[in-house]
Amino acid sequence: MSILLRVATAAVLFAPALSWAQTPATAPVAPKVTRADLAAAYMRVDAAYTKRETAKSISDSLRAQVNRTVDRAALSFFAGQFAAAVNTIDAAAAQLTGVATTPSPPSTGPRSLNGAPVSAARDEYLARLAVVDSTGPLAQALLSTRERAKLLVDVPSPERSAEFLNDPARLFRDLAREVSVLERGRDPYIGLVGDYWRVYRGANSVLVPMRIVVPPSANVRKPVGVLLVLHGAGGDENMFVDAYGSGIAPQLAAEQRLILVSPKTDIFGTTPEHFDALMALLRNEFRIDSTRVYVIGHSMGAGAAARLAQARPSQIAAVALLAGGSPITVANAPPSLFVGAELDGIIPAARVEAAAKASPGATYELFRYEGHLLMVGHGVRRAVPWLVTHTR
Incomplete structure (x- = not known):
């Protein structure tokens, strides 16, 4: 806590x-x-x-x-x-x-690293980054590293999950490498595998936070696909990685050689140009298989996923819409899977089914005995195997 x-x-x-x-x-x-x-x-x-x-x-x-x-x-x-x-x-x-929740034991005071306040490491990293060229090809990498360094705070905000979820010791070690690589004029994120939070510059210089999970298999010569996951209202970029079926999405993505990217939907979903900027970033850092780009959205994220499929149909291999979504009617639309939840009182299954019926060639499924939130883990387990049967 x-x-x-x-x-x-x-x-x-x-x-x-x-x-x-x-x-x-x-x-x-x-x-x-x-x-x-x-x-x-x-x-x-x-x-x-x-x-x-x-x-x-x-x-x-x-x-x-x-x-x-x-x-x-x-x-x-x-x-x-x-x-x-x-x-x-x-x-x-x-x-x-069958057991009542037991509160977590209290903690004592601010965090520290090697006996010094966490903010001391942050200030040192930011000072070193201040002299790195921020206008050239390293601009996106420098932005990410700078925003990651800002997470090194003495007392994390309980309102910002990127702060209270991060492990300062691990982040400190990772930043030591990233800052050093940038100082040598190289991009520290090229071919970087693992699970990490970062930020990229989208359309109109908007900053888009995201969680990215890159499987070890991505760091080879064979191109790797992408699984874009969009959370619902009130959630954030960490939901699909840390929750929603105990983090089943990154596990299934890794099994299918897919880089999982989870941006903050309420920012990312405002324009398809944020998707364009993201794909440009990923292509710069990895060998991306453009025939295997998939999207899963839940609730508000399902609406954003449907709009993205409508706006960028030729760039998406297939899309899965969980407990939400809207009709996808554009020519050459990617295959779509709509999933409703029988007990959903927030976005009733009937609305999801209607959107599916209005989408040519869409598939609709109903999850019995499930509601709006807990259906997501089940939805991911159903969606990923379905998505990867399609290529563009």
């Missing part, structure tokens, strides 16, 4: 005792429920649900009950009732595990 939240909790626990003369209005307030709390709660229920699914130990009735509970939490989230959302998500996890 985030350090800021723990500090706030400690401040409440160790505040001076109230006198009888004080009014309820001056009583300590509960710590604010943050994005870090919501992320932790969702990952708990996602992991529990995936474990039961993998073990085939979940009945249809329990599946339906848990999906309904989690979707109620989603409605609370969209209404701004974050504490209620966390409590409801944890109730769903308890339905799956």
